[in-house]
Amino acid sequence: MAVSELLPDEEVTLLELLDRVVDKGVYIRGDLTISVADVDLIYVGLQAVVTSMARIKGGPHP
Amino acid sequence: MTDGLRYYVYGVATAPAGAVAPPLGWVERPPLAVLCCPWQGPDPVVTRQLALAHARVVAAAAVRFPFVPCAAGNVVTGAELSDWLDGRRTPLCGALERLGGRVEFALKLWRRAPAAAPPAGGRAYLAQLRAESRLRAEARALVERLPAGLVTEVHYTEPPGLLLQAELLVAWSDAERLRAAWAEIAAGLPADRGARLSGPWPPYYFAGVILNGEAGVGRQSGRCGAGAGEAGIGAGGAAPAVAGTGGGAAG
Numbered sequence: 337m338a339v340s341e342l343l344p345d346e347e348v349t350l351l352e353l354l355d356r357v358v359d360k361g362v363y364i365r366g367d368l369t370i371s372v373a374d375v376d377l378i379y380v381g382l383q384a385v386v387t388s389m390a391r392i393k394g395g396p397h398p
Numbered sequence: 399m400t401d402g403l404r405y406y407v408y409g410v411a412t413a414p415a416g417a418v419a420p421p422l423g424w425v426e427r428p429p430l431a432v433l434c435c436p437w438q439g440p441d442p443v444v445t446r447q448l449a450l451a452h453a454r455v456v457a458a459a460a461v462r463f464p465f466v467p468c469a470a471g472n473v474v475t476g477a478e479l480s481d482w483l484d485g486r487r488t489p490l491c492g493a494l495e496r497l498g499g500r501v502e503f504a505l506k507l508w509r510r511a512p513a514a515a516p517p518a519g520g521r522a523y524l525a526q527l528r529a530e531s532r533l534r535a536e537a538r539a540l541v542e543r544l545p546a547g548l549v550t551e552v553h554y555t556e557p558p559g560l561l562l563q564a565e566l567l568v569a570w571s572d573a574e575r576l577r578a579a580w581a582e583i584a585a586g587l588p589a590d591r592g593a594r595l596s597g598p599w600p601p602y603y604f605a606g607v608i609l610n611g612e613a614g615v616g617r618q619s620g621r622c623g624a625g626a627g628e629a630g631i632g633a634g635g636a637a638p639a640v641a642g643t644g645g646g647a648a649g
Contacts, residue, residue, distance in 0.1 A: 350446055350535055356504070358444050359451050360602035362609040363470030364407060364482045 402498035405434040405479060406442070407472040408455050408488050409465050410603075416462055422455070425476070427483045430490055433459055444471045452618045464498025466490060466609070467600045486609060493608040501548060501573055502604055503582065503597030505564040507537040508589045530561075537562040537591075543583050548572055551604065561591075565603045573598045 405425065413431035415424050423434040433455070442448060452470035459465045474482070483490070541564045551567040568576050578595060580595050587593055 342538070353449055353453060353484075356596075356599050356602050357449050357456070357470045360606045361467050362409070362472075362605050363469045364472050364474050376572060384625070390648075 402407045402475065404437045404473055405432075406437040407468050407474060407479065408433040408435075408452065409467040410483075410494070411458060411459065411463050411465050412491075413496055416634055424622065425479060430487065431480060432483065432484055433465075434479075441473055442471050456600050456602075460501075464494045466497060466605045467491045467507060467602050469602070469606070489608055493605055496608065496617070497567070497601040497604055498561050499569060499600035500567050500601055500604075501568040501570045503568065503573075503576060503599070504597055504600045505541060506560050506592075506594045507540065507564075508560045508592045509533060510592050534561050535571075538564075540583055540587075540593075541566075544576070544579050548579060553603070553607065567578065567599075567601060567604050568598075570598060571596070 408422075411424075411431050411433060413424070413426045413428045415426075415431040417423065418433065422433065424437060425432040425434055449470050456465070456467045460467065528596070534556065541552065541554075541562070544566075549566050549568055553565040554571075555563045555565070557563050566576065577595065582596075584593050
């Protein structure tokens with residue numbers, strides 16, 4: 337599976353992305369309050385996201 | 399990790415982990431390793447840019463090794479990180495084993511026609527509750543029509559405005575099979591029902607369930623107004639420069 341497949345290949349709303357990466361996932365400090373800005377910019381075309389991830393190297397997941 | 403530095407945390411892998419390029423780095427506390435980067439300044443404001451940058455780094459990690467994704471915006475001191483790793487070692491190791499090689503999908507089902515206003519009478523109100531309960535049961539039955547063995551785990555929630563949301567954990571080798579199976583089921587949906595399958599995602603939801611507990615899924619967030627701070631991600635160049643707006647709508 338490629339990185340681009342984990343960034344959905346369809347257009348998703350910013351709110352959908354925020355729902356996944358802000359509202360879900362592990363948080364370390366229980367008292368952490370997250371401020372979310374620019375939610376009025378609703379639509380984000382994830383197809384447009386450059387998924388080159390040269391910063392992480394190594395082989396694919398087995 | 400008691401050096402007073404603060405870290406922006408992406409998630410947790412097994413030590414020793416794969417090579418990464420600065421400013422990304424690993425804070426290792428065997429058998430665990432935390433993917434993070436140094437952070438300076440106040441706590442982050444989660445902007446579109448930060449959320450996308452976070453998603454990209456997590457996705458890149460998750461395709462390369464078992465990875466427990468953190469939510470966007472976790473900035474902690476080294477001491478806090480050490481305490482957390484020490485206190486959560488067992489569930490973190492369990493999560494890496496349970497989630498490794500798996501991805502998640504979110505399946506939302508809703509009724510297109512708005513629900514009728516609550517009736518005033520007690521009997522009518524109860525009838526409406528029964529009708530809604532039946533619709534939710536029908537939605538759940540649709541999810542349960544997915545082929546046996548395809549979904550590793552499923553969790554159901556009932557967010558406001560939806561009949562049902564199913565969080566589906568699947569082996570990523572089955573991701574396409576899940577899409578195809580759901581497309582077949584969705585083709586038979588009544589005209590007044592809507593559905594959207596979103597994914598595959600790194601297993602944010604299931605990691606949250608394991609590490610935060612059921613009650614910890616869906617944290618509170620404060621919202622600033624538009625333009626209220628465009629905090630860059632600590633990973634510097636990892637922050638995407640994408641500002642394009644697409645026209646994709648859910649549904």
